[in-house]
Amino acid sequence: MTTDDTDAVIVEEPVDLGARIAELLETGDETKALELARSIHPADLAASISTLEQTAVRDLIRREFSSNELGKLLDFLDPHYRDLMLDGVAPDRLAEIVSVVEDDIATDAVQDLTGPEAAKVVSILPDELRESIHRLVDYPPDTAAGRMTGRLKLVSDGATVGETIALLRAEPEDQRVSIIYAITPDAQLAGLVTFRALLTARPNQLISEIAEEVVSVEAGMDQEEAARVLKQYNLTALPVLDPEGRVIGTLTADDLLQVLESEATEDMFLLAGVDEEENLESVRQSVRYRLPWLYANLLTVLLAAWVVSMFDDTLARVAILAAFLPVVAAQGGNAGLQTVTVVVRSIALGRIAARNIMPIVRHELATGVITGLASALAVGIIAWVWLDNAVLGGLVAVAVTGDVLIGVAAGVLIPMLLHTMKQDPALSASIWLTTVTDVFGFFIYLGLATLLIEWL
Amino acid sequence: MTTDDTDAVIVEEPVDLGARIAELLETGDETKALELARSIHPADLAASISTLEQTAVRDLIRREFSSNELGKLLDFLDPHYRDLMLDGVAPDRLAEIVSVVEDDIATDAVQDLTGPEAAKVVSILPDELRESIHRLVDYPPDTAAGRMTGRLKLVSDGATVGETIALLRAEPEDQRVSIIYAITPDAQLAGLVTFRALLTARPNQLISEIAEEVVSVEAGMDQEEAARVLKQYNLTALPVLDPEGRVIGTLTADDLLQVLESEATEDMFLLAGVDEEENLESVRQSVRYRLPWLYANLLTVLLAAWVVSMFDDTLARVAILAAFLPVVAAQGGNAGLQTVTVVVRSIALGRIAARNIMPIVRHELATGVITGLASALAVGIIAWVWLDNAVLGGLVAVAVTGDVLIGVAAGVLIPMLLHTMKQDPALSASIWLTTVTDVFGFFIYLGLATLLIEWL
Numbered sequence: 001m002t003t004d005d006t007d008a009v010i011v012e013e014p015v016d017l018g019a020r021i022a023e024l025l026e027t028g029d030e031t032k033a034l035e036l037a038r039s040i041h042p043a044d045l046a047a048s049i050s051t052l053e054q055t056a057v058r059d060l061i062r063r064e065f066s067s068n069e070l071g072k073l074l075d076f077l078d079p080h081y082r083d084l085m086l087d088g089v090a091p092d093r094l095a096e097i098v099s100v101v102e103d104d105i106a107t108d109a110v111q112d113l114t115g116p117e118a119a120k121v122v123s124i125l126p127d128e129l130r131e132s133i134h135r136l137v138d139y140p141p142d143t144a145a146g147r148m149t150g151r152l153k154l155v156s157d158g159a160t161v162g163e164t165i166a167l168l169r170a171e172p173e174d175q176r177v178s179i180i181y182a183i184t185p186d187a188q189l190a191g192l193v194t195f196r197a198l199l200t201a202r203p204n205q206l207i208s209e210i211a212e213e214v215v216s217v218e219a220g221m222d223q224e225e226a227a228r229v230l231k232q233y234n235l236t237a238l239p240v241l242d243p244e245g246r247v248i249g250t251l252t253a254d255d256l257l258q259v260l261e262s263e264a265t266e267d268m269f270l271l272a273g274v275d276e277e278e279n280l281e282s283v284r285q286s287v288r289y290r291l292p293w294l295y296a297n298l299l300t301v302l303l304a305a306w307v308v309s310m311f312d313d314t315l316a317r318v319a320i321l322a323a324f325l326p327v328v329a330a331q332g333g334n335a336g337l338q339t340v341t342v343v344v345r346s347i348a349l350g351r352i353a354a355r356n357i358m359p360i361v362r363h364e365l366a367t368g369v370i371t372g373l374a375s376a377l378a379v380g381i382i383a384w385v386w387l388d389n390a391v392l393g394g395l396v397a398v399a400v401t402g403d404v405l406i407g408v409a410a411g412v413l414i415p416m417l418l419h420t421m422k423q424d425p426a427l428s429a430s431i432w433l434t435t436v437t438d439v440f441g442f443f444i445y446l447g448l449a450t451l452l453i454e455w456l
Numbered sequence: 457m458t459t460d461d462t463d464a465v466i467v468e469e470p471v472d473l474g475a476r477i478a479e480l481l482e483t484g485d486e487t488k489a490l491e492l493a494r495s496i497h498p499a500d501l502a503a504s505i506s507t508l509e510q511t512a513v514r515d516l517i518r519r520e521f522s523s524n525e526l527g528k529l530l531d532f533l534d535p536h537y538r539d540l541m542l543d544g545v546a547p548d549r550l551a552e553i554v555s556v557v558e559d560d561i562a563t564d565a566v567q568d569l570t571g572p573e574a575a576k577v578v579s580i581l582p583d584e585l586r587e588s589i590h591r592l593v594d595y596p597p598d599t600a601a602g603r604m605t606g607r608l609k610l611v612s613d614g615a616t617v618g619e620t621i622a623l624l625r626a627e628p629e630d631q632r633v634s635i636i637y638a639i640t641p642d643a644q645l646a647g648l649v650t651f652r653a654l655l656t657a658r659p660n661q662l663i664s665e666i667a668e669e670v671v672s673v674e675a676g677m678d679q680e681e682a683a684r685v686l687k688q689y690n691l692t693a694l695p696v697l698d699p700e701g702r703v704i705g706t707l708t709a710d711d712l713l714q715v716l717e718s719e720a721t722e723d724m725f726l727l728a729g730v731d732e733e734e735n736l737e738s739v740r741q742s743v744r745y746r747l748p749w750l751y752a753n754l755l756t757v758l759l760a761a762w763v764v765s766m767f768d769d770t771l772a773r774v775a776i777l778a779a780f781l782p783v784v785a786a787q788g789g790n791a792g793l794q795t796v797t798v799v800v801r802s803i804a805l806g807r808i809a810a811r812n813i814m815p816i817v818r819h820e821l822a823t824g825v826i827t828g829l830a831s832a833l834a835v836g837i838i839a840w841v842w843l844d845n846a847v848l849g850g851l852v853a854v855a856v857t858g859d860v861l862i863g864v865a866a867g868v869l870i871p872m873l874l875h876t877m878k879q880d881p882a883l884s885a886s887i888w889l890t891t892v893t894d895v896f897g898f899f900i901y902l903g904l905a906t907l908l909i910e911w912l
Contacts, residue, residue, distance in 0.1 A: 016809070043671075043689040052808050053815060076690060078805075169656045178652065195651030196634065200625045215499075233499040234532060234710060236692060253709050254690060257716065264720030265801055268727070272797035273790065280798060280808070280816055286823040287830075290794050294787060294831050294860075301786040302838065309779040319772035323765040325781055326894050330757040331750060334729065337886065338746050341728035342736060345721055349534075352508050352736070359509055360736055367742040374743075375750050382758065404750075430793065438782050 018048030021057050033057070034064050042069075046076035052280060058085060067093060071100030079258065080279060083112060091117060095124035103129060104149040104255075107136040135248065144226035145219035147259075148240045148249030155207055157182040157190040162203030164193070179237050181247050182211040188245045189216055192237075216241050219248060226251055227259035228350075267348055270426035271341065273297070297431045304329075304438035311446035318456045320387060321449050324379075324396050328445045331375050332403025332437035339364050339411025340433055344426045347419055357416050364408040372404030391455040395448050403441035410436040474504030477513050489513070490520050498525075502532035508736060514541060523549060527556030535714065536735060539568060547573060551580035559585060560605040560711075563592040591704060600682035601675035603715075604696045604705030611663055613638040613646040618659030620649070635693050637703050638667040644701045645672055648693075672697050675704060682707055683715035684806075723804055726882035727797065729753070753887045760785075760894035767902035774912045776843060777905050780835075780852050784901045787831050788859025788893035795820050795867025796889055800882045803875055813872050820864040828860030847911040851904050859897035866892040 017040055024033035037045055037057070049057050062085055065073070074082050074097070086094065086109050094113075098106040098121065110118055110133055122130055132150040139145035155164050164180075180198075182190040191211025201210045216239040217226045230238045230251060238251040266276040273293030278286060308315070308325065315321055343360065346352045352360060376397035384393030414432050415425035449456065473496055480489035493501055493513070505513050518541055521529070530538050530553070542550065542565050550569075554562040554577065566574055566589055578586055588606040595601035611620050620636075627633075638646040647667025657666045672695040673682045686694045686707060694707040722732040729749030734742060764771070764781065771777055799816065802808045808816060832853035840849030870888050871881035905912065 041689075047688050047806065050806060052802075076688070165655055168652075171656075176652070195655050196624075196632070199621055199651050199655050200627075231713065232503050232532070233497075236709065253692065257687065257713070260713065260717060261720070261805070264717070264724070265805070268720075268724050268797055268801055271724070272793045274794045274797055278798055280802060280819055283819060283822045283826070286819070287826045290791070290823065291827050291830055293794070294791060294827055295834065297786055297790045298783070298831055298835055301783050302835075304782045304786075305779040308782065309776060312775040312779070315778050316772060316775035319768040319775070320765060322771050322778040322781065323761040323768070325778065326760045326764065326785060326898070327754070327757050329782060329785075330753055330760075330890060330894070334753045334887065335746070335750060337728045338730045338749070341724055341730055342734055345724055346508075346736060349717070349721070350503065350506060363736055363739060363742070366739045367746065370739070370743045371747050371750055374747055375754055378751065379754055379758075431790070434786060438786070442782070 016048065017044060018051065018054050018057060021048070021060075022054060025056055025060060030060065030064075033060060037061055037065075038069070042072045043076040046073055046078075046081075050078055050081050061085075062089070067096035068100055071097050074101050074105060079108070082109075086112070091120040092124065095121045099126055099129055102149055103132045103151060104136065104147065107133045108141070111137060111141060139219060142223050143219065144217050144221040144223055144238075144240045144251060145242075145249060147223045147226070147255045148251050150249045151177050152179040152181060152239075152247070152250050153177045154181055154183050154247060155193060157184055157206065157208035157211060159207050160203065161198055161201040161205045161207065161210065164207060165198055165203070168198075179250050181214070181239055181250075182207045183247065189214065189239055189241060189247050192239075214239060216247075217251075219243070223255070224259050224263060227256040230256045231260075263348060266424065267344055267426045270424050270428065271344065271430050273428045273431055293428055293431060296428065297434075300431060300435035301438065303435060304442055307439055307442045308446065311442075311450060314446055314450045314453060317453060318449065320392075321446070321456070324383065324392075324399075324445070325442060327379060327396065328399045328403050328441040329434075329438050331372075331379070331400045332407040332441045333434045334407075335368060335371060335375075335404040336407025336411040336433045336437050337430060339368075339408045340415055340429045343412055343415045344429065347415060347425045357412060361409065361412050364412050365405065368405045368408035369401075372401040375404060376401040389456065391452055395445065395452060395456075398448060399441060399445035402444045403437055406440045407433070407437045472504065473500060474507065474510050474513060477504070477516075478510060481512055481516060486516065486520075489516060493517055493521075494525070498528045499532040502529055502534075502537075506534055506537050517541075518545070523552035524556055527553050530557050530561060535564070538565075542568070547576040548580065551577045555582055555585055558605055559588045559607060560592065560603065563589045564597070567593060567597060595675055598679050599675065600673050600677040600679055600694075600696045600707060601698075601705060603679045603682070603711045604707050606705045607633050608635040608637060608695075608703070608706050609633045610637055610639050610703060611649060613640055613662065613664035613667060615663050616659065617654055617657040617661045617663065617666065620663060621654055621659070624654075635706050637670070637695055637706075638663045639703065645670065645695055645697060645703050648695075670695060672703075673707075674699070679711070680715050680719060683712040686712045687716075719804060722880065723800055723882045726880050726884060727800060727886050729884045729887055749884055749887060752884065753890075756887060756891035757894065759891060760898055763895055763898045764902065767898075767906060770902060770906045770909060773909060774905065776848075777902070777912070780839065780848075780855075780901065781898060783835060783852065784855045784859050784897040785890075785894050787828075787835070787856045788863040788897045789890045790863075791824060791827060791831075791860040792863025792867040792889045792893050793886060795824075795864045796871055796885045799868055799871045800885065803871065803881045813868060817865065817868050820868050821861065824861045824864035825857075828857040831860060832857040845912065847908055851901065851908060851912075854904060855897060855901035858900045859893055862896045863889070863893045 021033045021036050024036065074085065077085065098109050106129060110121060113121060135150060180193040182193050184190045190208060192214040193207060193211055197210040215229065215233050215235065217229055219240050219242050226238065236253050239247050240249045240251060242248045262276065269276050269278065275289035278289050379400050380393040380397030383396045384390050410433055414429050418427050419425040477489045477492050480492065530541065533541065554565050562585060566577060569577060591606060636649040638649050640646045646664060648670040649663060649667055653666040671685065671689050671691065673685055675696055675698050682694065692709050695703050696705045696707060698704045718732065725732050725734065731745035734745050835856050836849040836853030839852045840846050866889055870885050874883050875881040
């Protein structure tokens with residue numbers, strides 16, 4: 001490769017190439033559209049077609065790209081769009097595509113197939129890839145082993161540096177790997193061998209002398225936990241061992257990225273009662289994921305309705321009381337939502353442990369007292385001035401303070417309780433929270449109003 | 457290093473070492489606590505002390521660890537806890553610590569200092585590090601250049617492979633770098649030189665022959681955008697160029713991780729009206745970050761209160777109407793929150809673009825019609841049976857359907873509008889949303905009730 005080729009790609013402003021391809025396609029110029037799609041870096045193409053609206057461009061590429069071109073593109077696509085591109089592709093073509101992608105992507109693709117189709121695709125694959133896939137398929141997809149790649153090289157720790165380099169030089173171009181582990185004569189992991197160390201060592205040194213200490217995980221470890229290990233130790237690769245201590249694969253930094261991104265998505269979605277899989281593409285899917293939580297919300301908010309109904313005599317006598325129902329509920333609910341969000345994310349980032357929640361409860365109650373009183377003062381004065389009724393102002397102020405305090409306390413306890421019950425701490429926390437703040441807020445507010453009705 | 461040392465670290469169950477150190481400390485056994493802290497891998501120690509409650513252990517380590525030990529620990533700590541550990545350390549010691557960490561961490565630490573203290577620390581540093589920091593400090597911290605590390609090696613593309621290897625072998629142990637770029641005679645980036653390529657090339661080959669094509673970014677690019685480039689191209693390092701096209705540093709995968717994690721945190725926090733910096737450690741800070749949003753929420757919910765107050769005659773005649781106010785508001789609000797969350801996250805992941813929102817609006821309206829009618833049917837029947845009033849049941853059902861539709865439409869439009877206004881799409885979207893759903897929901901519900909009051 002010459003200099004002129006290599007310094008060409010300086011990424012500046014992102015140009016929306018996907019939109020330009022789509023435009024060409026809309027004007028009926030498929031040839032030009034394809035030409036453009038082929039001329040850009042597969043990573044850019046992958047980014048350009050990863051939006052909801054690029055269905056037509058994706059269809060064109062899926063139909064017209066060679067298996068080799070498609071394989072290169074798949075290496076850069078998000079798993080979601082990767083699945084979309086492979087959905088319904090004929091077994092022959094799928095086998096061709098799968099043969100040119102990384103083995104962990106190939107395994108995912110094969111795992112998504114069912115029954116006779118999977119068998120057919122696997123039967124067409126090259127022997128080496130078939131073995132690699134078989135090894136990966138044995139493990140559940142959410143474990144370290146289910147996520148790993150088999151693309152690595154094992155060398156004996158008794159070999160010399162010179163022998164190892166000769167081995168690497170002899171490798172065909174397309175079978176080159178970037179990770180080398182040293183193993184002992186009884187096949188146990190002995191360390192990581194970096195290319196850097198091979199390069200600077202003397203040819204007659206033993207691999208055991210240059211192998212670096214390495215952190216490893218067991219095959220069955222949960223993938224999220226394994227990703228956290230990768231992050232904790234600032235690693236770019238993490239060997240995965242079978243129960244006998246043999247290296248069977250390696251996790252890489254892009255696995256970590258995917259796990260962290262989907263974890264964040266999951267937390268956000270669960271907080272609002274949405275499924276992580278939801279992608280705005282199928283109305284049927286959206287309804288199926290969201291309706292159960294809306295029904296759950298309905299059931300819980302009926303509790304609040306029942307509390308209000310208990311006070312209908314009071315409301316009939318002083319109808320304006322109803323105007324401040326949403327105010328009390330919203331202040332308590334929002335203060336609680338702030339707490340829930342901070343607590344959920346702190347649990348996810350490992351900053352707080354379920355063991356010792358008292359410091360957080362104290363922090364939130366102290367924060368709640370101050371923000372509650374500050375809100376109450378403002379809303380109390382507004383209510384007083386607006387309706388010219390000091391008692392009503394005081395009543396609203398007390399109810400807001402109380403509900404903010406209940407909100408922040410529930411905001412700590414709900415995610416912590418879910419966490420202790422081995423549930424995701426975000427699991428529809430917002431629905432449980434608003435139930436608590438609505439029910440208690442209305443009870444305090446209307447209860448006090450009933451007691452003080454003579455002065456209202 | 458021998459085999460026996462290297463295969464020792466298999467990560468299995470996470471043991472809470474931080475808690476054990478804290479226990480030892482509580483029983484007054486500082487010596488044992490320190491001994492344990494020193495005996496574990498710095499990555500494990502970093503993870504163990506990164507919780508709210510480990511303040512005492514952090515203080516002990518900060519006081520008793522040597523500058524070298526502390527430097528090793530800092531490499532594995534989250535930026536948040538890194539800042540805590542360095543806060544208030546004397547200049548002499550800080551200079552010692554900063555000399556043993558990566559240069560980007562050193563730069564961050566120096567940037568956090570102000571005035572004479574910064575000058576003092578910098579003046580004690582070794583020349584090479586001082587230069588490196590000066591280079592990094594020139595750029596705003598939120599740009600590619602502000603995040604990069606200067607730890608890389610540049611080799612002329614006219615040099616031979618043999619010369620380059622000799623150069624690498626001559627490097628002292630502690631100045632080894634893991635990234636090498638080839639540059640042209642006029643100092644332009646010519647490509648990436650991997651150790652792998654050096655190892656398998658012939659000694660008399662030119663660097664220009666083995667340099668690989670490389671993607672680069674300009675120094676001033678926003679750090680989040682640069683991180684996205686790193687991700688898009690599946691890279692582990694990304695060279696940063698000055699306006700003249702010279703390599704001045706490189707971004708690494710851990711920068712990417714940090715950017716993605718803090719982006720996710722920011723979105724979650726903004727949705728709920730919490731500041732990204734919030735960390736449950738200072739009540740004063742929590743109040744300062746949260747109270748403004750609670751006040752904003754108060755102002756907006758007073759609009760809803762005003763809508764309810766307009767119908768106080770109706771409420772005085774049929775007080776039970778008030779019981780369904782929270783039901784209408786909650787169904788509309790929650791349906792909208794589901795939409796907001798999916799839309800915000802889809803924008804962050806690049807799945808939807810601001811240019812073309814109609815398909816998403818259509819998707820959400822279709823979903824809203826179905827979930828709205830399904831919710832309305834349930835709540836209508838419940839209201840009818842509970843209060844034995846079919847008209848009230850129908851009224852509630854119509855209001856819920858209407859409010860769910862308004863919620864999902866607002867759920868698309870609010871984040872899209874914020875995005876178009878160059879704001880974060882999550883910026884307190886939940887507060888704007890509940891205002892819309894409360895105001896319209898109450899208006900539909902109580903407005904219809906006023907029209908139908910004869911039959912209630």
